[in-house]
Amino acid sequence: MESCGAVDTPRLSAELVVELLAGARRVAALTGAGMSQESGVPTFRDAQTGLWSRYDAAELASPQAFRRHPDRVFGWYLERWRTACRAEPHAGHRALAALETMYDDFLVITQNVDGLHQRAGSRDVVELHGSLEAFRCADAGHPADPASVAALEAPASGLVPPPRCAVCGSPVRPGVVWFGELLPQPAVERAWHWVGRCDVLLVIGTSSLVYPAAHLPAIARAVGARVIEINPQATALSERADVWWDERAGTALPALLEHLSRGRSA
Numbered sequence: 001m002e003s004c005g006a007v008d009t010p011r012l013s014a015e016l017v018v019e020l021l022a023g024a025r026r027v028a029a030l031t032g033a034g035m036s037q038e039s040g041v042p043t044f045r046d047a048q049t050g051l052w053s054r055y056d057a058a059e060l061a062s063p064q065a066f067r068r069h070p071d072r073v074f075g076w077y078l079e080r081w082r083t084a085c086r087a088e089p090h091a092g093h094r095a096l097a098a099l100e101t102m103y104d105d106f107l108v109i110t111q112n113v114d115g116l117h118q119r120a121g122s123r124d125v126v127e128l129h130g131s132l133e134a135f136r137c138a139d140a141g142h143p144a145d146p147a148s149v150a151a152l153e154a155p156a157s158g159l160v161p162p163p164r165c166a167v168c169g170s171p172v173r174p175g176v177v178w179f180g181e182l183l184p185q186p187a188v189e190r191a192w193h194w195v196g197r198c199d200v201l202l203v204i205g206t207s208s209l210v211y212p213a214a215h216l217p218a219i220a221r222a223v224g225a226r227v228i229e230i231n232p233q234a235t236a237l238s239e240r241a242d243v244w245w246d247e248r249a250g251t252a253l254p255a256l257l258e259h260l261s262r263g264r265s266a
């Protein structure tokens, strides 16, 4: 399999990627924080700003941090949820939703927790790392009412004491998967099963550093699927992908959709 996407080869155009996608039947798209960057949602690699500038995102996204500093962690998630609610899906999200309609089998597998794929119209989305929408209690997983969480005041410090569960009284936490926590089994089973039978895996806007999600491209390659990376920066995956398209998601995906649509109508 020619590897024409290694970091030392010339930049690639949509045509080459279209060629690989044109003959595909079953396509999966694995997305990361870079997919939402053009919607104004900071990535994990972006330096934290404002109140959170002195904390590393990965340190805040853990059960230990929530136990030790519940007000800080809950306040961070409340602000991130509000940022995600204010954000709008961009042309790349919408192009991915349109691509879904062009294939019999198309699945978006996202590491993101912001819900932007669904708001852009993607109908089949697997959320490997949960969702900012799904607040639940820490002890028993009782769902918390998002409206009551949305109504919480955030002081200038950004520190918000987690509300207590109405059923069991334990602290309410975000419904995301923290570092050191297991991913939801149904999401893992669906994603791993799908990628193990796909023809093409698009890997969009992820540093490919967080496992087990970062293992998916190896599963695709092992079954002979083509792995196409869309990322303006080289990553841990770039040299192993069949194609690295060093372009932003908001530019690459609409171009891809345009080329594929033109090819189908020709």
Ligand code: BV8
Residues within 6 Å of the ligand: 031, 032, 033, 034, 035, 037, 038, 043, 044, 045, 046, 058, 061, 111, 112, 113, 129, 176, 177, 178, 179, 180, 181, 182, 183, 204, 205, 206, 207, 208, 209, 210, 211, 212, 213, 230, 231, 232, 233, 235, 247, 248, 249, 250
């Ligand atoms: C697990 C939800 C089994 C929360 C997230 C020690 C103890 C325990 C576990 C581990 C350990 N050591 C290693 C592990 C495994 C660990 C892991 O992988 N750690 C890494 C850091 C090495 N994984 C886990 O803990 C997972 N669980 O393994 O359970 C277990 C259990 C106990 C003990 C052992 C094993 C759980 C991982 C899930 C964590 N939760 N999110 C929240 O959001 O707050 S991860 C979170 O960070 C994101 O969801 C995402 O997955 C990750 C950030 O990665 P990216 O999405 O790639 O974003 P990033 O900022 O890194 O990169 C952005 C990219 O976009 C860049 O490449 C950039 O160039 C590009 N980009 C920028 N702009 C654009 C763009 N691309 C396109 N267009 C643009 N415009």
